[in-house]
Amino acid sequence: MDKIPQVFPWVGAEELSNITKVIENNWLTEGPFCKEFSDRLNAMIGCRYGVFAPNGTLALFLGLLALGIGPGDEVIVPDCTFIGSANAVILTGAKPVFADVSRETFQIDMKNAEGLITGKTRAIMPVHLFGMSSDMKAVMDVAGRHGIKVIEDAAQGIGVTYEGKHTGSFGDVGCFSFFADKTITIGEGGYVVTGDEKIYENLLYLRNQGRLDRGSFIHPAIGYNFRITDIQAAIGLAQLEKLPVIIKRKLEIYRLYREGLDGISEVTFPGVEKGSNHVPFRVVILVPDAGKLMEYLDKRVVQTRSFFYPLHRQPCFKNGGSAGYDGAGLVNSVYGYDHGLCLPIYPSLSEADIRRICGRIREFYGE
Ligand SMILES: Cc1ncc(COP(=O)(O)O)c(C=O)c1O
CATH class of the missing domain: 3.90.1150.10 (Aspartate Aminotransferase, domain 1)
Known part of the structure; x- marks a missing residue:
């Protein structure tokens, strides 16, 4: 007898039909499907701006970079989370500092987290684990009092709200994953949202080789390639419908x-x-x-x-x-x-x- 798997993505006719349209368009890189997927995600999450990343770990990395986090900084991360949350911090050259979680809900324990704040702490990363939100009131209170940034790891948070507001929309940035085990999937993929125009601009430069235009070879800033494809976005749009x-x-x-x-x-x-x-x-x-x-x-x-x-x-x-x-x-x-x-x-x-x-x-x- 086959094993009952832990997760099993639900993809089929709707995704295939959308993929066919991408092929017919003959436009494989970020194009109309990415634009529509992004618009729909922003509307659902309730954030003005959003950009894709190749996966959730790189979405967190990109978000941290856009907040200016780097060597010498500390970022508070819950001790109970997927290692990608912490590795994104390490990739920037900053140090993740681990906070305990609540025994009742396994979300970050903000009393414990507040005690870890030092002069080097630049941000806190609540992780909305197991399909529920962290205590965002406590997170935003502590961050506000100490003047530190908030980057929400909402990799598992699609559809999850706190006091009626979608996860990812509370902090300076919010990051999602569309890996195959996530609530909606595009195979591999990530998304970073923000309500802040300057952070959005940073995200745009960082994800597109330090320029805003695709065709130009003049690069005002240092950046990388964090783009996805229209094929993935086509799958994402079908998943959003479902x-x-x-x-x-x-x-x-x-x-x-x-x-x-x-x-x-x-x-x-x-x-x-x-x-x-x-x-x-x-x-x-x-x-x-x-x-x-x-x-x-x-x-x-x-x-x-x-x-x-x-x-x-x-x-x-x-x-x-x-x-x-x-x-x-x-x-x-x-x-x-x-x-x-x-x-x-x-x-x-x-x-x-x-x-x-x-x-x-x-x-x-x-x-
Ligand atoms: C809480 C959490 N953070 C980050 C990630 C990283 O996402 P990805 O696998 O898309 O890099 C995941 C998912 O695997 C996750 O569950």
Whole structure:
């Protein structure tokens, strides 16, 4: 029997039909489909400006560069996130400093984060993890009081709002990913939004070899190539059309899991951050022994994923040896890693498969 995968992109006729139009246009690089995809994203997110990047990690890198972050600076990043959040900081030459997360929601703990602010701190990067928003009121309060920038990692945040406002639209910049496991996908891709004209101008120069015009060989600034293709944007537009259905289906799946796992005393679900809606990015559960349950499910054809390995423990960061790297105060990210796991969720996941997965978990706990 095939394994029930963790995620499975929902692409088909709508995407194919759009791709055909790109081929018929004979315009493969950023063109009309990118323009329309960008306009629609800006309208949905509620930001005036936005630019594409080749992936979410480079969207964060681009956003940080546009804020002028570089060597000698520190950026506060939650300890429980995908390593790309921190690597984007490292790419700029700045240092990521790790803050703990809430044990209830696994979003950045702003009390802990505020204690890490030093004279070198230039920005904070809340990460909207697992389909909910961080506490943006607390983030913006702390950032405002200390005069630091906010770069939102909304890689998992499409469709996610805080007090009715879309994630990514609170900070100086907000960054999204369209990787294949994301709520909407274009295969690989990223997006950076901002409401600030100057930051937007920086983004434009940085992403297009330090110039505004494509055809010109005069480059007023240093920049790179962060462009995507119209083929990707064509897929993105089809995905955006499907977004309401994707969100509805994800919520149904989440409800079916909650019902299916109800009454197993070992299984609990994290809470949703106050003020946030919930667009389940993963179905996250907390159990006494995440590793053992994952091993059991893996042998019984269910693909699971652990929580992110706490960043301060990453072998590649271990030698940092200063604030945020020694693990002091970083207890909840470790708790999440020890107890949390992610169950499969994707639009075509059947009710029968959800019942099977829940049945296996019941079996494991001897019910
Ligand atoms: C929270 C978070 N940040 C950053 C990224 C990086 O995005 P990408 O894989 O598109 O580079 C991801 C996704 O993988 C993510 O989940």
